[in-house]
Amino acid sequence: MGETILSVKDLHISFRTLDGKVSAVRGVTFDLKRGETLALVGESGSGKSVSMKAINRVLPGNTLYDQGEIIYEGQNLLKLSESAMEKIRGRKIAMIFQDPMTSLNPTMSVGKQIAESILIHEDMSREEALEQAVELMRLVGIRNPQESWKNYPHQFSGGMRQRVMIALSLACKPDILIADEPTTALDVTIQSQILDLIDDLKKQLNMSVIFITHDLGVVAHVADKVAVMYAGRIVEIGTAEEIFYNPQHPYTWGLICSMPSLDTKDAALYSIPGSPPNLLHVPQGDAFAPRNAYALEIDYEQQPPFFRVGNSATHYAATWLLAPEAPKVVPPAEILKRQDVFKHTYLLQI
Structure with a gap:
């Protein structure tokens, strides 16, 4: 991959509502390199689309950019005038909607x-x-x-x-194409054609692509790098291979387990118990703790920092399970059954 073309640093975004302030994005940080495809994955309401619409400054009038920077071509896009953004929006950074x-x-x-x-x-x-x-x-x-x-x-x-x-x-x-769930309404055959088309165009035009999706099958098909979002935060980030073959955050485990595997028949698919938190009232500690079967006592008290996974320079996860003093936990065995989806897709690409 080439040089870094976009840097999002500690981005915090909230919305003014009649009920109070909703903290929709809470400290999102990532880099995008030229020619790279980054997939943002997570449940509805996790902050994926809000984070990406902030890049083009197309969020509604009740939006508050509380903190952070979005750096493109040496400029913080959040500080530019609307006339300056009009020269970037569509021309340099384009979006495809659902x-x-x-x-x-x-x-x-x-x-x-x-x-x-x-x-x-x-x-x-x-x-x-x-x-x-x-x-x-x-x-x-x-x-x-x-x-x-x-x-x-x-x-x-x-x-x-x-x-x-x-x-x-x-x-x-454009230098950057943001695709917000571009294949959700399409059947599987057409979906595959659109994904292949975007990937081909990316290579022809040397673009960078950000895919917003809740479908890990799409992620396996297109992504170089994956950022998993939950309750307004990135909770795990790494290459596609690292996220699928060595996931570390319990939320990522849940997402992978909920994928249909190639041998899934009539059995009910796994679903993560509970619901995401109401971000009108940001929970103390790890927002995923109430839904996490592996939650530790500290998860209810302190938000976990990012821990580096092994010796990887690209793989990080925000979970106390990676703290040196944490008990060793084995990921669910169901993950191994779901990794065949990624293996099958990856082998088709090479």
Whole structure:
């Protein structure tokens, strides 16, 4: 991988609500390298999307950026004016959202929408922008783009609409592409095609990609590095191989155990007991402790720091189980059954 292109440092974000202040992101830190795919994984409400929308400053007006920095090209994006962010948003850092029908304009042809995005950032004629839009549609695998650019979003299938969204996001050849659950609404075959497409485009354009997902199967398919989030914090981070083959945080164990394995038949899938905490009232200690069968007494008293896993320079987990004086705990045997999902996907890629 290349040099670090984005650094998020100790990011804290909250929302003002009628009930009080919701602490949605609580100290998120990570680096993204050029050409790297980082997957953010966790349950709904864990802070994945909020953290990533903060990068492009597209959060609602009741947002408070309490602390931290988001460094891109030597600048803290949280300190830039809105006019300065407009030169970065879409042009340097682009986003693909979950449902293209809510992101695309139903009254404008898809080709014109892509061309409009190009014209916002590039100095060219409408004819040149439309030619570039048609070429982008060809690049993302839309059939007969010379004619289909005239079509409206409702005339495309779900998978083709998502390809249009990818073309729209790539209009200015961004350095970073943030994909927020881009395949959730698609069937498995189309999902795989979209994931392969994003991976191919990443390599062609030397982009960095951040995937937001709750699906560990998607993570196994695309990620170089994985950050597991819970209750607004990253609780474990490492390479995809480290997270799948040597997970250390009990929450990561729970996520892996909840994956269907290749021999899963009619048996009920494992689910993590309990519910995530209400971040109107941030719990003392480790937020995962009430749901953690391996919780220690200290988990209810102090939030764990990050511990380095073995001699790895990339693998860290925020769990007291890694403290030198902690009792030795063996991960659930079910994890071994679920690792075949990653092994199967990984072998298909090499």
